[in-house]
Amino acid sequence: MSSDDLNKRIAKYLDDHQKDYIQRLSDAVSIPSVSAWPEHRPEVVRMVEWTKSFMETLGITVELADVGEQKLSDGTKLKLPNVILGTYGNDTAKKTVMIYGHLDVQPAQLSDGWDSEPFVLTERDGKLYGRGSTDDKGPVISWLNVIEAYQKLNEPFPVNVKFVLESMEEYGSDGLEDLLKSLKNTFLSGVDYVVISDSYWLGKTKPCLQYGLRGICYFFLDVECSTKDLHSGCFGGTIHEAMTDLIAIMGTLVDNKGHILIDRLYDEVVPLTLEEEELYKPITFDTAAYCSEAGVQSTIQSEKDQILMHRWRYPSLSLHGIQGAFDGCGCKTVIPRHVIGKFSIRIVPNMKISTVEKLVENHVQTIMKERNSPNKVSVKLEHGGDYWIADPNNPQYVAARKATVAVHGIEPDLTREGGSIPITLTFQEQTGKNVLLLPIGASDDGAHSQNEKFDISNYMNGMKVMSVYFQELAKL
Ligand SMILES: NCC(=O)N[C@@H](Cc1c[nH]cn1)C(=O)O
Ligand SMILES: [Zn+2]
Numbered sequence: 001m002s003s004d005d006l007n008k009r010i011a012k013y014l015d016d017h018q019k020d021y022i023q024r025l026s027d028a029v030s031i032p033s034v035s036a037w038p039e040h041r042p043e044v045v046r047m048v049e050w051t052k053s054f055m056e057t058l059g060i061t062v063e064l065a066d067v068g069e070q071k072l073s074d075g076t077k078l079k080l081p082n083v084i085l086g087t088y089g090n091d092t093a094k095k096t097v098m099i100y101g102h103l104d105v106q107p108a109q110l111s112d113g114w115d116s117e118p119f120v121l122t123e124r125d126g127k128l129y130g131r132g133s134t135d136d137k138g139p140v141i142s143w144l145n146v147i148e149a150y151q152k153l154n155e156p157f158p159v160n161v162k163f164v165l166e167s168m169e170e171y172g173s174d175g176l177e178d179l180l181k182s183l184k185n186t187f188l189s190g191v192d193y194v195v196i197s198d199s200y201w202l203g204k205t206k207p208c209l210q211y212g213l214r215g216i217c218y219f220f221l222d223v224e225c226s227t228k229d230l231h232s233g234c235f236g237g238t239i240h241e242a243m244t245d246l247i248a249i250m251g252t253l254v255d256n257k258g259h260i261l262i263d264r265l266y267d268e269v270v271p272l273t274l275e276e277e278e279l280y281k282p283i284t285f286d287t288a289a290y291c292s293e294a295g296v297q298s299t300i301q302s303e304k305d306q307i308l309m310h311r312w313r314y315p316s317l318s319l320h321g322i323q324g325a326f327d328g329c330g331c332k333t334v335i336p337r338h339v340i341g342k343f344s345i346r347i348v349p350n351m352k353i354s355t356v357e358k359l360v361e362n363h364v365q366t367i368m369k370e371r372n373s374p375n376k377v378s379v380k381l382e383h384g385g386d387y388w389i390a391d392p393n394n395p396q397y398v399a400a401r402k403a404t405v406a407v408h409g410i411e412p413d414l415t416r417e418g419g420s421i422p423i424t425l426t427f428q429e430q431t432g433k434n435v436l437l438l439p440i441g442a443s444d445d446g447a448h449s450q451n452e453k454f455d456i457s458n459y460m461n462g463m464k465v466m467s468v469y470f471q472e473l474a475k476l
């Protein structure tokens with residue numbers, strides 16, 4: 001059978017089973033595998049078991065790798081979820097592709113402002129709403145659905161596949177780096193290509209392939225002022241309040257232009273070259289749609305190229321929250337005794353995590369000295385992940401471009417991603433092979449946000465691209 005005919009046959013099978021795929025995603029989304037909530041760890045474990053069972057029905061050999069314990073901020077320890085190592089096929093005449101994905105999700109509650117229950121997959125206007133639908137349960141299940149389709153059609157699978165599926169990605173991929181290092185000469189040997197579907201297109205209609213990610217340094221800023229919470233009428237105006245110090249420090253980190261105010265933070269950022277500037281020009285990007293997806297009136301930068309550069313090639317600092325602060329409705333006149341500010345810095349080539357950590361520490365100490373406060377203050381790097389950059393001219397990218405053209409009828413843009421997948425660089429280093437980011441979700445999917453969704457069309461076309469990509473890899 002010609003490869004065109006095979007593609008058509010598989011595409012038809014996939015289209016005919018759309019309902020089953022939606023049900024499968026619904027089953028996965030119904031497991032609230034939130035890695036950031038320690039009390040939800042059994043749900044994360046349930047998600048690992050669910051995926052393992054599904055993989056085994058497909059004849060994938062599954063091994064569960066123990067990656068040790070997580071140390072929680074109160075000093076207690078919690079077992080980390082096992083990492084799934086899957087092997088499908090070991091034909092030495094075939095290429096071997098390693099697929100990475102994650103089964104954990106960001107926290108979500110209806111009260112955050114969702115229009116439907118986050119852990120009940122809900123279809124509206126061709127979109128599947130639910131936490132993890134696009135990040136990253138939909139893409140992970142898509143890979144597995146494609147394997148199933150070849151089996152049901154009795155078609156030989158074009159490549160060998162290895163899977164690494166973790167369940168702590170949204171919390172910094174605890175334990176995974178050490179595991180991969182330990183597998184360098186065993187499970188990881190023989191891998192020819194690594195592919196990750198855990199990111200999004202730059203727009204709603206045009207596909208892209210990505211060759212860069214920012215890294216992340218996530219900080220906890222801890223301020224303690226007293227042994228207990230206090231009445232602001234009795235103590236306000238007489239003591240150094242923890243929240244006041246915390247807000248003051250957090251207010252010195254970044255200005256209203258998005259410029260980070262930490263001394264020397266930009267020293268290691270690679271200078272922009274004329275050659276790099278040219279790369280932004282052909283990329284399709286709609287700034288108005290970007291604003292509307294974010295639900296904002298305007299962006300800090302007005303030009304397309306500048307917006308993209310500040311997403312991809314410059315660092316950014318975001319404030320995320322304050323643990324211990326009063327956040328209920330109504331009024332409470334308390335002075336919290338202990339608060340923890342959460343912020344992160346997205347890092348870019350050639351910033352080093354260790355340098356960022358030191359600069360942040362110096363900054364906090366300097367501000368505290370200026371404030372002359374007796375409060376106990378510490379800042380801790382909760383987790384860090386490196387930036388990553390790959391060669392988009394590698395044959396694997398050519399295979400993915402061909403697959404995209406075959407399904408979408410259009411050349412994908414070559415882009416970078418502002419988010420982080422902390423383990424990507426480790427895959428590149430430990431296998432010594434090219435890594436491809438193959439996003440299948442759309443820019444408005446709202447990963448990490450309320451009403452996260454995955455379009456049915458992206459789900460279906462994503463599987464078709466994956467299927468052709470496997471065939472194109474086999475031809476390399
Ligand atoms: N889809 C990738 C993603 O969402 N990655 C997270 C990773 C992360 C790191 N620390 C907390 N989360 C991201 O925020 O970019
Ligand atoms: Zn993800």
Ligand SMILES: [Zn+2]
Pocket residue numbers: 106135170447448
């Ligand atoms: Zn995520």
